[in-house]
Amino acid sequence: MRVIAGEFGGRTLVAPDGTTTRPTTDKVRQAVFNSLQSMGVLEGAVVADLFAGSGAVGIEAISRGADHCTFVERDRNALAALRANIATLGLAERTTVHTTDVMAWVPAMRNVDIVFLDPPYDFDGWDALLGLLTGAGMVVAEADGPVEAAPGWTQLRTRRYGRTWVTLLERDDG
Secondary structure: EEEEOOOOOOEEEOOOOOOOOOOHHHHHHHHHHHHHHHHOOOOOOOEEOOOOOOOOHHHHHOOOOOOOEEEEOOHHHHHHHHHHHOOOOOOOOHHHEEEEOHHHHHHHHHOOEEEEOOOOOOOOOOHHHHHHHHOOEEEEEEEEOOOOHHHOEEEEEEOOOOOOOEEEEEEEEE
16 A cells, blocks of 8 residues: 655555455555545645554545644544554654544534545445534545435445445535
């Protein structure tokens, strides 16, 4: 696994041991971030990588111009990989790591431009999670099928990459 492009393009990332996380493939990350860059929403953005795993998605965001990323992860093996990747790339000043459950942490989140969501494929709390994301402007959701827009959100697009579906949601203005 590696950073695809930007400031840290080509740098290798470590992945967590075990089978509790499912890292986002290079192909999916490249497609997602090319799309976000073409929309002009990454430069200077504050992002959150929830269910962060190794942190590859949030690190890719920083590499491509985001100012700061908050990572939320509770799995011990994933946290070890995430912290190793942050240290190796010297990103401590541009990141925050919360060791907690995503659903417990999200109500405290404020003023995040883009939230990346990659929960386990059996996750069934999309409506509840999107309902809690009041401090976010955009969501990039990765799942085993399209994510339906919950009240307050508009689905901008959804794309399939093999088994993975990526849905881009934007908060409704009113």
